[in-house]
Amino acid sequence: MRKRYFIAGTDTDVGKTKVSEMLLTRAGQLGLSTLGLKPVAAGAEQIDDHWSNEDARALMAASSVKLDYAQVNPVLLKQPIAPHIAAHQEQKRLSVQTVSGYCRGTFMTTQADFVLVEGAGGWRVPLNFNETLADVAKDLQLDVILVVGMKLGCLNHALLTAEAIERDGLKLAGWIANCIDPEMAVRNENIQTLQRMLRAPLIGVLPYQNEGEDAPENWVNPAIFA
Template identity: 50%
Template sequence: MSGAVAGVCSVFVTGTDTEIGKTLVSAALLHGLNALGLRTAALKPVAAGAHEIDGIWHNDDADQLDAAASVVLPPAMRTPFLLRAAIAPHLAAAQEGVTLEIAPILACHAMARQRADVVVVEGVGGFRVPLTETLDTADLACALNLPVVLVVGMRLGCISHALLSAEAIAARGLRLVGWVANQIDPAMPFAAENVAALSMRLERQYHAPLLGHVPHLTPSAPQQAARHLDAARLLHALQSQGATPS
């Protein structure tokens, strides 16, 4: 293990909605942590939307995480629930006769922690996406008991979405260790002012620093996005008291 890390750190990446850049930011954080000399691994525990290549099912988000991580996990460990239809996970699972269970995900995370210095776990959709009739992704985050990074898709309405997500994270007893502004709407008026408003509120209410503001990238490029993120600040937050579960 790298001498820069005291124990293994893990972080749960969630977002204010679907398609707001969780995978881009997760991959960018992996690149940034790699640059610090750390062994990184990624989990995408539940992925909905798969295509077959040479007899093997792939998910674009999971493949992007694999490309960014320095330690590539076996597909069944990285994504224990790979669903074929690109729809809400609980609906895709019902179509395939699959029950989305938390226990296998916890087991995969435990194995991943044995292989890397830092494990980035990317959620699915927003913070409260249904997994079953009774469980959602907030329950998964609680079961993993990990600090959380919130990706905010910068567009009209994002301030309310971000503050509601932060409130839900805190209500579950989880620590919001930072947030990332991802500029999904390049024409958003007063984008910098919106980032400043959110930064003030998230820092004041949740002690969650801004880890970076990723500009609109076409096409999305995790290595380029990594230049706009402070991976060292995230690592410090993860290693601080109470950020890493025992």
């Protein structure tokens, strides 16, 4: 049975890509074929005469199914700013229909057991003045995994985002506590608070990692892959 999830974050810079990498890696260790997609990315650099996004490259490296860059990241915007503003500066038009169409095309032409579609920023990041990236998850009818960056203020962000996901009619399959601040006070108490208040299971706690450090093998509940 194939599993597909939309990876959402409580904010920008909460570690959606790192968590996605770790999920893809763990799924691969369990014998599943894997694919990570970043349909919209804002922020690019030129490498060997080609523009690309760091997060998209990371997902490609962590995926066992190898695709061309344009299939993984069909909408690449050069400036690391809100996608709808970056698109306007480049005279491009973003829409749910277009972004969802790219994803559906990839779903139809590739066979992977475990697929992640990573969003950009938080849940309500605009694609244009009428649509947001949340509408892509809705259009594709994907269950959502919420990445909570464990830092001061995360409780409010997590509760509001979970509420928005539920109001949009999507299933919050679970949430992951990503320990991005090694000096966060009362981190465990914050995690426990969210466990009591979020109507979705805690499926993993990703410890703070130094550069090049691997995550512990058992950091995530394997039920998310089944």
